[in-house]
Amino acid sequence: MSHDLGRAGDRSMTPTVIGVSRGSVRWVWPSVSLRRLRPVPLLVWVLLLAAQGCDRDPSPNPAAHPANRSVEGIVRLTQQEMARAGIDVLRVKAEPFTVHREFPATVQANANELAEVTTLIRGRVVEVSVDVGKDVKKGERLALLDSADLGLAEGAYLKASARQHEAQLAYERAANLHEHRAISLAELQRREAEMKTARADAREAAHRLTLLGVASQELQRLDREQTIRSDVAIRAPFAGRVIVRNITRGEVIETAQKCFVIADLSDVWVIGNVPEKDVRFIRPDESVKVVVPAYPHALFSGTITHISDVLDPETRTMRLRVTVPNPDRLLKPEMFAMVQVYTATVQEALRVPLAAVQEIDGGKMIFVKRADDRFEPRRVVLGDEQSEHVMVLEGLREGEEVVVKGAFALKSEVEIHRVEPTP
Structure with a gap:
């Protein structure tokens, strides 16, 4: 028995093609018994593998399509690339520009319209009438204090007023008696001096209450009712808004403490x-x-x-x-x-949006559109900024079209291909 698989007479061991797909060929070998298997020459296997490799599609070669679209400092983009990058241009013109x-x-x-409100007398806070952010009117009550010092001062005022009244009556009696020659002139003058002293003491007590923040209406009430009230109100010096509050109910505050700030x-x-x-x-x-x-x-x-x-x-x-x-x-x-x-x-100045200016190698650059979708990177000298625009002092001429949107994409092309900007 011959052991040559490649003979023409032995077709039972020949593989059959049953399908062809992209990049591969499917071969089917006939079912045979292990006893019928014969050694296969190496040449047959080589030919089969070569035939399968020839049917595959060739893989694309990245080097066959170079991506460099920059020639002599000019960036070239297709219409599709420009649309994808969102390229937008603006024709510059000379117009007035305010330098600032x-x-x-x-x-x-x-x-001049700010007040730090303090208290003129030591006391305990019993009520806080306003909070931060409230608008107040002139004279409006901000807080109420209970002060023992105020009670003592009002008591001293009532005593001084009583002594003044007593001295006034004594002087009037002495004057009547002197008119009827019942007392000497020296006695009348002594009573007059006592009356003036008592009047001065009463005025001093009233002035002390005024310095403590007691209003004239409160003094009139004190003279009328002859009753002591130890509560004192902290009031707004002018109309404004409370922007600071530093006191709470129950707190004892001193005269140096800042209670409110009104502005x-x-x-x-x-x-x-x-x-x-x-x-x-x-x-x-x-x-x-x-x-x-x-x-x-x-x-x-x-x-x-x-x-x-x-x-x-x-x-x-x-x-x-x-x-x-x-x-x-x-x-x-x-x-x-x-x-x-x-x-x-400046009556005639060229200005571009700030978005049009890019920075490369420490210099400022803009992209000027030329014919056939070509973009020229150009160094510029900038001036003052105003809102979202900047004045161009050198490197740009009136009527040229400047890229105002998508300039970053062009900058990326420049950095990739190391395009040298034109001077």
Whole structure:
């Protein structure tokens, strides 16, 4: 028996193709008994594997399609790539541009409309009538104290008033007796001196009550009713809003303790710090703009009302005060702010959105669109900023189209292919 599988006469051991799929061929060998298996030459296996490999699709070669679309400093993009990156351009034109300086500042309450309310007498708090954030009127009661010192002072006033009344009656009797020559002139003068002394003591006691915060109406009540009240009211010195409260019911407070802080926030102060190099741009009574992070799209108008005459020796800055109307109470004390002082207006200036400016290798760059969807990276020299725009001093000409959206995608192309910007 021959052992050659490749003979033409032995077809029972020939494989049959039953299916072809992408990249592979399925072969089926006939079912044979193990006793009928014959050694298979190595050449047959090599030919079968080679045939299966030839039927597969060739894998794509990444090197066959280079991704470099930058030639001689120009970035090239297809229409599909531009749409995917969201590229948008704007034709620049010369127009007026206001140059300004910005200085850091903080919002503070107007010190001329600010009061730290204290008590003039020691006492225990029995009632607190207002809380933080409440608007109060002038003379409105803020709190009520019970003071033993006030009771003693009112008692002293009533005693002085009684002695004054007694001395007044004694002097009137002495004057009548002297008129009828019943007493000497010296006795009349002694009674007159006692009356004046008693009157002075009564006035001193009344003045002491006034210094303790007792109103004239309370003095009239004291004279009329002759009763002592040891309660004293803490009242608002002017109309405003309570911004600080430092007392609670039952607390014993001293005369040096700050009980409330009341401020009229209808206008506020914005205190800024101006660097020494920018002092020349500040002028008194000049109108300025104020921006706060809490309202980034709002501009508050104000007036420079004070310029410091000296500089801070540590920070080398000059103190600036701007008075800003605040009718809606939007500006709160201790808010951070920026003071914008306008210095000049350039009649014909080229400006671009800040989003159009990219930074590469420490320099500022914009992308200028040229023909056939080509974009030229160009270094520029920038000037002052205004809102969301910046003035371009060098590197751009009027009428050129600048990429204002999607510039970051072009920057990525530049960094990948190391395109050198044109000077």
